């Protein structure tokens with residue numbers, strides 16, 4: 223059997239039609255398959271490779287750290303310099319009160335930790351989340367996921383979960399003194415790039431403050447520059463009580479984090495002791511990689527041009543079959559007539575060397591979320607292929 227057949231036979235599948243490309247190398251904006259075919263990456267491993275594939279500084283950091291030490295002991299016991307220096311660097315670029323980082327292995331685990339932290343700190347039983355939100359696939363994250371179709375087969379899920387409508391003022395009335403936390407994506411990603419209205423997200427922040435509810439913002443997909451500023455909440459002009467990061471945080475290695483104040487985070491240390499623990503969370507190699515990626519993001523000034531690059535996409539994504547494009551920075555949902563048209567367009571793009579896909583809750587929308595280092599020429603080339611696809615199919 224060849225690798226593709228072995229993949230289908232022995233690697234657990236999550237759909238009946240995986241892309242099943244066999245990529246043998248990736249660098250910067252490109253991937254190459256086993257036949258040497260080149261693909262321009264328009265989705266960055268779903269918003270992971272913000273600084274591109276195999277950034278040389280990230281590769282060096284991984285190699286150097288792997289030679290020093292890898293796993294030493296479970297999270298939180300030893301002083302591990304890659305964790306310490308990355309936590310310091312991140313908090314130096316966050317508001318003063320977001321000064322304490324809990325590193326996890328993934329975005330979903332950061333969500334789980336943040337939900338537990340909010341319950342423990344407030345002593346309250348309920349969590350509110352939003353329809354069309356995606357926060358991960360573990361049971362707590364699935365309980366708050368905003369789509370009944372995906373939740374239903376896995377009941378019973380967590381009790382005490384309220385689902386609210388994003389960008390809806392009336393929904394905010396459901397937040398009460400029993401609500402430990404409201405968790406919201408700063409930009410709804412899998413919903414098809416839904417940007418919050420400024421007045422609404424301010425009203426959400428105010429309602430949380432008035433009821434003593436913690437506001438958790440999930441920036442797993444939109445954070446770390448993709449939205450046009452380092453953090454999307456900066457654009458909205460509000461600050462969360464807990465921030466959740468993942469995906470690009472590890473520079474291509476698995477790493478997530480929930481970040482809050484020292485005071486709130488302290489509640490995980492007692493009654494009970496070891497309130498949240500993990501063996502591999504904050505793995506030193508992954509923290510070294512993440513820190514190198516974050517530094518590259520800053521040193522190469524990659525965030526500065528994100529909005530201009532987004533605007534260039536919008537300028538070139540003009541076609542009568544494109545119904546709308548929703549976007550913030552380099553997060554875009556290109557809305558087409560239907561899933562069928564979207565699927566055919568995506569297949570055409572992939573066949574012509576441009577890698578893209580769709581969204582979990584917006585299957586008629588094509589995803590554009592490339593590494594932030596995409597050039598003007600690459601943007602124009604990608605849009606040409608997409609428009610050509612819409613002419614042909």
Ligand SMILES: Cc1ncc(COP(=O)(O)O)c(C=O)c1O
Pocket residue numbers: 268328329330331333356357358359407411412440441442443468469478
């Ligand atoms: C907004 C958001 N939050 C959380 C997650 C979960 O992250 P992970 O897949 O690393 O568990 C995702 C994953 O796509 C996400 O998009």
